[in-house]
Amino acid sequence: MVPIFQGFWAFVFAILISVSAKTDEPDVSALNVMYTSLNSPHQLSGWKSSGGDPCGKSWEGIKCSGSSVTEIDLSDLGLTGSMGYQLSSLTSVIDFDMSKNKLKGNIPYQLPPNAVRINLAGNGFTGSVPYSISQMADLKELNLAHNKLNGQLSDMFGKLSKLTLMDLSSNSLSGNLPQSFGSLSSLSTLYLQDNQFTGPINVLARIPLDDLNVKNNKFSGWIPTELKDINNIETGGNSWSSGPAPPPPPGTTAIPNRHENSSDFNKSGLSGLAIGGILMGILIALVILMALFSRKSSSSSHYLDDEKLSHCRPFTPLVSHELSNSRHYPPPPKIFKDRRSLDSSSSIDMKSLQTSPSFHPKPPPSDLVKPLNESEFANRLGRRSTSVCATVFTLADLQAATGNFATGRLLGEGTVGRVYRAKYADGKVLAVKKIDSALLQSAGPDKFSEIISNISKLHHPNIAELVGHCSEQGHNLLVYEYFRNGSLHEFLHLSDDYSKPLTWNTRIRIALGTARAVEYLHEICSPSCMHKNIKSANIVLDAELNPCLLDCGLANLYQRTSVNLGIGYNAPECTKPSAYTLKSDVYSFGVVMLELLTGRVPYDSSKPRMEQSLVRWASPQLHNIDALAKMVDPGLHGLYPPKSLSRFADVIALCVQSEPEFRPPMSEVVQALVRLVQRSSMNKRGDDASASRRMDDDYF
Template sequence: MVFLRGKMVPIFLGFWTFVFGILISVDAKTNAPDVAALNVMYSSLNSPEQLTGWKSGGDPCGQSWKGITCSGSSVTEINLSGLGLTGSMGYQLSSLTSVTYFDLSKNNLKGDIPYQLPPNAVHLNLAGNGFTGSVPYSISLMADLKELNLGHNQMKGQLSDMFGKLSKLTLLDLSFNSLSGNLPQSFGLLSSLTTLYLQNNQFTGPITVLARLSLDDLNIANNQFSGWIPNELKDIDNIETGGNSWSSGSAPPPPPGTPAIPKRHKHSSEGDNKSVLRGVAMGGIVMSILVALVIVIALFSRKSSSSSNYLDDEKLTRQRPFSPLVSHELSDTRHYAPDPKSFKATELSSMDSSSSIDVKTLQTFPSIHLPPPSDWMKSDGNEFANKLGRKRTSVHTAVFTLADLQPATGNFAAGHLLGEGTIGRVYRAKYADGKVLAVKKIDTEHLQSVDPEEFSGIVSNISKLQHPNIAQLVGYCSEQGHNLLVYEYFRNGSLHAFLHLSDAYSKPLTWNTRIMIALGTARAVEYLHEICSPSCIHKNIKSANILLDAELNPCLTDCGLANFHQHTSQNLGVGYNAPECIKPSAYTLKSDVYSFGVVMLELLTGRVPYDSSKPRMEQSLVRWATPQLHDIDALDKMVDPALHGLYPPKSLSRFADVIALCVQSEPEFRPPMSEVVQALVRLVQRSSMVKRGDDGSGSRRMDDDYF
């Protein structure tokens, strides 16, 4: 019989709990992930008596739990409306992958709506509760959602631009909350929406984004909307617009070039029949015209000279959709760089001036040799890995002129400043057609010993860094003593801003989201360290250099800029530097691992790496946190309060174990990034295969096969 530090009794009980769980699961009719999710929900709802049949470790489908409907062994519907429930819904609802109907309306639930919701829900009703916070961004991924009712709650803040993928949504009710700000532009993509209730909120701005919707019911009363009610909306049968600040008089004409808004059509079977007949008649005519056009185009294409290929490529480039990593302020049909008419696209070295600049052809200077994409884009069979492993479409790197960038940045005015790093400032560049880019202006003091050829070589190598979790270089400018790098723009900003600067409504960083951010960043660093040849040391890994896309996937920026750091002796980030990094030249791959561990600590605690306002023993995050990473009680107290306790303790423990390895003071004991990635992948896989035993408290010792 083995005794471990007096832990014999817990181990003995844990063993029999495990065996008992196996015996129950033999006869259970319900899928284990569904059972685990409902157990967490039951506990979070304070184990109410009114949920008859519910019990921890029970069988929802086999024992007829109140409000639960099953199909086979899967839970498909949860209807707990009007039962006087209190508490919250728990943190594991994303495991309910077969649930299509989810209704907890008319209860007394409080706090934020959890980021984790049934991902395939068709009907989602949480109305009539006391939910605060904002509309969770995870709803943007529910492509099958048809009805969403969040009315009569206490939600605040602005709506994110998150409705672009909800093409099946027919009903949206956000009424009687305290939501504010302008309506997001993605409202205009709700092509199936017929009912929209926004009354009794604090929305502002115009409502022109609603003009293209085929609405039958619209209530926007008692807000702070301004401007004019579009004529297209005045034909709606049921419309309420009172209690706003509408402009008087007739509306001004739309700007030149604005596409016409199609007229609304009433739904009627007679009209539909007529339109079908007209469609059949027109079909024959259209087919005849198309056949004739095909013949003409075929003949014309034979006569076209090869010199027209560039023009055709340019047209296709402008029609290529944007990567989802780019700000939603940019149109779906616009390319990264401004139109060639607005800047001079010059060639690099030996390239022909009539060709677009492709990253594969930048070979003038010593290059980084990259393996095929299949070597670094891996799918791990889970939702996080699939998101992080998306293949980014190839982009072109352009040469900008100073004359292009100065107007777009207001001549690098303070009002366009996005942030300031160790080697320069980053400005927001917005063009008249709506394109938005981020321009990094490198301080001249860091380039005094860098000749133009070296700078071009650095740009060439940065252009070759192609990974879904590395910010894409769009172009560069080097003239009149100015050296600028142009990147894609991330409207969601940096991880630092989300963790330390954001208010509640724009901070949907749940525990699983934080793991996703850590894993994506780790993969980016692994790519730099172990896949690029020669290896690339980042030298400036910190939360401010981790940008978040529209789906909160991370993109590491400032990659390939280590050469500039060699020309400065200033500290690269208080609290991020490994102990051995007395000066920038002392940085190694293992120094990057340490800095990444500090970022993980930020994700765990919500604290900045160094805070002089804290007591002396707590000012350095690493020194304060490291001794507590293996103490279960202390660890629970260290967790970011913004999580509201919604995290699996076992997952938290494993996350802390990875941190402890990364921030060790001796570089040789820190793991390589490939092992860090593997550990985080296993953590994600275990969280997606939830067992009830994994959510309870257990031994803090790392599993034997963890690394």
Template sequence: MFPNSQTGLSTGLFGIFLISISILVIHVHSKTNSPDVSALNSLYSSLNSPSQLSGWKSSGGDPCGDSWEGIKCSGSSVTEIKLSGLGLTGTMGYQLSSLTSVTNFDLSNNNLKGDIPYQLPPNAHRIDLSKNSFSGMVPYSISQMSDLERLNLGNNQLNNQLNDMFGQLKKLTVLDLSYNSFSGNLPQSFKSLSSLKKLHLQNNQFSGPIDVLASLPLNDLNVKNNKFTGWIPQELEDIDNLETGGNSWSDGPAPPPPPGTPPISKSEGKSKGEKKSSTSGVAVAGIGIGILVVLAALVALLARKSKTPSSHYLEDERFSQSRTFTPLASQELSNDRRDDVRMDFRDLRSFDSSSSLDIKSLQKSPSIGMKPPPPPPCSKSFSDNEFANRPNVKRSVSFHAVAYSLADLQAATGNFATGRLLGEGSVGRVYRAKYADGKVLAVKKIDSSLIQGLGADKFSEIVMNISKLQHQNLADLVGYCSEQGQNMLVYEYFRNGSLHKYLHLSDGFSNPLTWNTRVKIALGTARAVEYLHEVCSPPSIHKNIKSSNILLDSELNPHLSGCGLATFHQRTSQNLGAGYNAPECTMPSAYTLKSDVYSFGVVMLELLTGRMPYDSKKSRPEQCLVRWAFPQLHDIDALEKMVDPALRGLYPPKSISRFADIIAQCLQSEPEFRPPMSEVVQSLVRLIQSSPSMNGRGDFSLNSSWHTDDFDY
């Protein structure tokens, strides 16, 4: 009996061991990716931490492993968020762009308010935000969702005119914008919706014709109760589910189209259940239209023989082509003609904020004879989701910077041809390097006069120190070259350019900067500077913080560039007097951490006012932005007049006032009265938390002239 009992006990223990191992394995495999967890934590807090979302937390947790309400996963990635009809309130937070594996995003039939966030799950196939109380416009980031198949924003309070943002949505089959307050003409990019089957636009205030819908493969179209005019294209008459009542359609037969294009006929407004015209009526109308078309063709033929094509028409066509809309951040910059235009000289690589940097040991280059790396400048751990002071936790840091040969960079830049010159800053010129595989890099040639006298090993030390800077809001260095007396830094490429471009050089449609986006840019940049000042050991002073050094990725997240180049700024005064420098900075060596805080305050002032730090075109009292704006930051009436007019009043007044308070602290004339960057970050976070919806109602940007002399990596 005893041996059998012992055998049974052993078997039981072994079974328990196997079960424990299985549970452990399941737990390990179900652990959710940290960016997904962080995004869902933010969403939960923005939804006012509702009790009906069982399992959800505002910090940490395991959505995939713990089966959070409405969440589905594949492996460690969240793939579906379905929270329809749960009575949720609040807003949707600011981190949805981190949910890169989510394909189904459904928050319909709740009580959500405010703007639809600019950031949405970027690879979503289905988005349903219908039956809420969202205001503002359709977020422009949707224009980049090339995999989107179904978009339902119906039954909200969305308004204003639709941006021309649908050119890349080739897979979209269902679009519902009904029961909102949209106005204006339908965007021309609707013509690109080559897969669209269902389009519901009823109960809005759309106006103008609907000819842009004529070529779409629709089988369900509802445009009832708008302000549409003109004639219903004949191509739409055979749609099975067609509802057109409640508009101002033109009476009588439609005018004949230009020769060679399909004829368009007027269709009576049809509501559900209405029968189509009789066969005889259609036949009579067809004969009449046919006669008109023949007459029009004869007239056109005679006219063509009697005169040449109108030059005025050709000019109109060129003008129309010159205004062709280009969706934000989707534009490929591979055409050499754009090099000459120089409209991308502030771009670097689009940096995925959820990914970790692959930093490996810098290999010794025979051309420059690098020594072993010095101790890393940044030795603290840093979490971008935490704002409290963190302990000084030591960690080892390796780094990665590829050694590019001079011949390679010469070939990729056309031997540093003038046509490849992107811009010139205080440290050197930047060139665009293009490779056969489509890769694009930005190559900065350091002015040789800045290297002289620094010592043979100084450049290698600078490269290594820059490589070790690791933060999601910093631009990343990927390589270097030091041959034949030439020293270069190689960056990857942000195709969306710089904040300076968006604030001062963009047109009013393709580059929207809402108030929400401006606050997001300020916070991200503040986090980057906080990292340099309070995480790096010893602290790193930037010395050249300005809007042209804040680069924007595809989601308009900021990435501060030019980091680690303070050594060169000690030897140049080109960046002085540009409107960003603190009063104490009469020479480059006078910079301190608090000088960076002042420069950041000037950037915030740019975000608030839309003005450049120094503008000689303004009247003399207004040329210096700080001198003009600072005395008015606490005057509510004056502050309202200072706000960037491109926002058209679409911002929350309390948020503006708090934003101005932070600016005023940063711009104190005495350095000791300026707050440390950690306090600036905390203040911006509190601003967002106190007004989570931000209550903005539109995406707008600025028009201004183009400059090429204020850029510096």
């Protein structure tokens, strides 16, 4: 019995070991892709192109902690090819060493996001230093020496306060050193020799360097005095200026010596008494400002427009799995450079609306903020197929909430009317679209009621719900939710590079969600419903950056206007309103996808004549891989999967064809975008064929 008992426990122990050693699926998938990209080398014993257990089976060069891969050391193995495009999934990798191999091409747009040490030296990498390094806040050592890297360094070093060693030597890097070098507060070793850097090296004076090599570049100016006491410094082979360095410009303070203590600095700078006087003055000024602000706040009305006080609309970007976790995401959004675009109605939390004495709209399902898989999406449509009566507002109520439609409450002016912010005393906010009365005068008294009836029947996760309406004293008003994040147009065109949270996966999700909304209008509604005004300004984004299409059900009003859409969105056949068809909507949606891909507006008169029309400029290049890479929105900083980019461009090319009959129906566009997601998720997670038939929410 004892041997049997011992054998039983040995079996249980073996099972426990095998379970605990099972490697995390994202790590396995990333290593599978890497193995294939490295041309399946025989040197990597144990590695597989699909599946496997790197931690349990001891793959060559792989070390783990529990079920997570923590170290990849494949140095000096004669490896060829590339490292694959799923390195961002290796979130537990601390050490990443691929040095002394024969790898070529660009360094992948993403590297293990939480790496502490990265060594890619001694390969044949071309292109530039990947911008994603800027988000690796834990990085301590970076070695990219002895490659063929070129171009200028981006200003990407502001977050790398833990970096102690950086070796960029023996490449072809050029341009001035970025000012963010000055943020490398822990850097002790810096090798820049044998490149083509130009300009001064003054920015290095603030870094606590002990070992610096800048030989054989094209640096100019003077070597800062602060660098001359470095233990090891090499500066030969540059174009340094001769003679004594000029004094600092008037009004500037010299950089203190790196090894001087604070008391020495006080002796050579301001006295303690002077510093105390300055601090006292600042304190008094702050007290005065606070008193003034308090007085202003207490006297303001409860209609105070807090969003107008600051255009920096905070939100939480939905970061895709292309990027690492949130602490490595680019800086938080800065102030928008312009006010809201036209036709940008936006929304608030519907739960708070229930407490308003004026209306009691039905709140949407709480799970709408999450991306939906195919079965959930079908169920959602089934649950929301019935019509919901919109609340009737009084004109007096809306006038009070909008300050009598004051100019200061104007959000934008669109094709059929103006949009205003309606803010209530308890803080609730709505968007009110005031229909141009001239559009309804010749249509008869029942036309507005017909429009309300049609809009009220539209229920879809990606279509803005009608909250209520009002028709009094010649005023015809539609009331919608208010989306604080604003429109897609704003994110793409009115914000600076650092306030764009739209990662590649987020853009694909916006395209897919909008496509589903249009598919619902075209192929699920009976009779079919044309939109006639699809554009980025009519796509608003909720708190999770899910898209919501505005102005659905207003096509009959557009029929009465002289212009259907904004310039650049019109399909070639739309020479008059009556010529508009469902395929014209498809074209307009294709233009929106082009905006997502390029970051450009549909029509830009400031560009050269051949580039003013986005469709005319982009269409011939959508199937050219090299040209396509140059078209991508610079705001993405190269963070996108090349294959996904190419497939997305293929969908765009189909939609913006000049002949309507060749454009696909929206159901095919949706299927194409779903397949794009499925292919990416299969590559990323190694899912089997059955899993590939469902939407992979994790891709987003």
